Amino acid sequence: MDVLSLIGLTLAFIAIVGGNFLEGGHAGALLNGPAALIVLGGTLGAVLLQTPITAFKRAMSIVGWVLVPPRIDLSGGIDRVVGWSMTARKEGLLGLEPLAEAEPDPYARKGLQLLVDGVEPEAIRSILEVDLYTQEARDLRAAKVFEAMGGYAPTVGIIGAVMGLIHVMGNLADPGQLGSGIAVAFVATIYGVAFANLLVLPIGNKLKSLVQKQSAYREMLLEGVLSIAEGENPRSIELKLQGFMD
Known part of the structure; x- marks a missing residue:
């Protein structure tokens, strides 16, 4: 949490x-129900209009990261990479095969499998970078869905305010109708601004920071796998990867 x-x-x-x-x-x-309907419905409609279905589905699937972020243990990851390098040094790259089969992280598992297969370091870098950048771009697009909501919500709130004022102007002869119209006008503005600045924009920025943290972790794994492929000393690998620590 x-x-x-x-x-x-x-x-x-x-x-x-x-x-x-x-x-x-x-x-x-x-x-105010009408104000909430205008702001939430209008904002969602605008976002659905501009967003591909895959990006929207991904955004909904990762919004829970705000409260329960994925566990990213850079220190533990460095220890794992150093352990792999020691295994490779003692048993050769083929000794990493059991570790690759047992590895739960798909990205790390792919890197280990490439080592076991004897792929050249430059080819390993190319393959793993494609995975890294593709995943990062997909998750950043998902985070931008919430940024888009934050951009539309205040404007939709203003639309709600204008609609409320139109209702007020159309009922000037009936004082009993003025209060509800004015309420919708001002509450819609509050909903739009608050929804944007207190919820969806912070959510978008939080998700972007988590995506960047995940990418840094994968970059660390990439450098570790390349170092193992190039036969570097485990101690040298550990010192190099410690540069990724905050």
Whole structure:
């Protein structure tokens, strides 16, 4: 569980609701079904219009990373690579085959299998870089789905505000209708701005940072596998890979 994300979501909610309360408002004033429908429905519709289905599905599948991020252990990964290099030094590259078969990480497993197959270092780099950049690009596209939501939501909120004011202007002769129209106008704006700046934009940036962290981990594995293929000393490999540590 990412404690900072949980604290951030809670603090943002408390700040909005608490600030409204301190100003003399009440929670019900911030609840408005039509405004929520306009902002959430309009934002989602705009994003679906611009986003390929594969990117949208990937975005929905990784949004949970905000609260439960994938475990990325750079230090443990370096220890694993050093262990592989020691095995290769003692038993030869073929000695890595049992480790490749038991490796749960598909990227690391592919790198080990390329070593076992005796592929040249430059070919190994080419193959693993394609995987690295493809995965990174796919996940960054998914993160940008939330950035797009953050771009559209405030504008859709303004549309909701204008619609509310149109409703107000059309009912000037009926004072009983003015309150609900004005409420939709202002609450829609709040929903749009808050949804963008307190939720989806932070989610997008959080996902981008996690994607970059995953890519750094894969780059570390790539350099480790190449070092093993070139026959470097395990101690030298360890010192080189420690440069990836924060």
